[in-house]
Amino acid sequence: MNNNLGTSERTGILLRIGTLELRCRAVCFDLDGVLADSHDHIDRAVTHWAASRRIGMDNLAEASRSLTDVEFVRMAAPHLDPETEAGEIQRIEYELAADTPPMPGALELYRSVPKRATAIVTSGSRHVVTRRLRSLGIPDPNILISADDVTAGKPAPEPYRAALRLLDIHPDDAIAIEDTIVGATSAKAAGMSVIGVGERLSRDWAGTLFETCVPTLRHVTAAAA
Known part of the structure; x- marks a missing residue:
């Protein structure tokens, strides 16, 4: 984290979490589980798909929330065509996406950051993600990096590197907000600091993978700032 950013035309941002203060010049938000309360939609889509293919979902729910659909299918059902099967999962997700509620406090924080200093970085497919964002009242995000925009999704650093390139900003000057270890690993590998959100994340990760x-x-x- 660069807390002494020097002179820049870009407005600085001060994030406060209790007594902790983090300074940056851009904030990259994950979507599912950070801005959008969409994990239930993902679970329903994947569970329906898995049942129709007679695939057990033991220990796979977490992966379905953080990997791209194609990468998830490759892991869960390597004998099936990943593009075709991912399309079926996305069909169900798209039907549910029009009724996506926000996560607590998410829209308030997102809208308090200057739009030009924001990016949304997600493992979701662009057509599903776009519908979710419209449901949230974010029809025109500044920068959107989806599964369709990268060749290697999270936990690879490519999604966040793509966002940083479009923001034209150094990794030290940006903070990612993530709700999964997979997503945080992606941001960290891109050189960024990460705030973790969600009851499922252990505070034991704070100070290592997450700032807090x-x-x-x-x-x-x-x-x-």
Whole structure:
């Protein structure tokens, strides 16, 4: 984290989490589980798909929430065509996406950061993600990196590197907000600092993979620095 950013035309951002203050010039948000309360939709789509293919879902739910659909199918059912099967999962997700609620505190934080300093970095397919964002009231994000925009999804660093390139910003000057170890690993590999959000993340990760972890984004505020 670069807490002494020097002179720049880009407005600085101060993120406060309790007594902790983090300074940056851009914030990259994951979508599912960070901005969008969509894990239930993902679980329903994947469970329906798995049942129709007679595939057990033991220990696969977490992976379905953090990998691209194609990469998930390759892991869960390597004997099936990943593109075709991912398309079936996405068909169900798309039907559910029009009724996507926000995560607690997510929209308030997102809208408190200058739009030009934001990016959304997700493992979801672009047509599903776009529908989710419209449901959230974010029809035109500044930068959107989806599964369709990269060759290697999270946990590879490519999604966050793509966002940083479009933001035209150094990794030290950006913070990612993630709700999974897979997503945080991607951001960390791209050289970024990461805030973890969600009850499922152990605070034991704080100081290693994450700068800090919070139960919800209601615990994070943003202001000009």
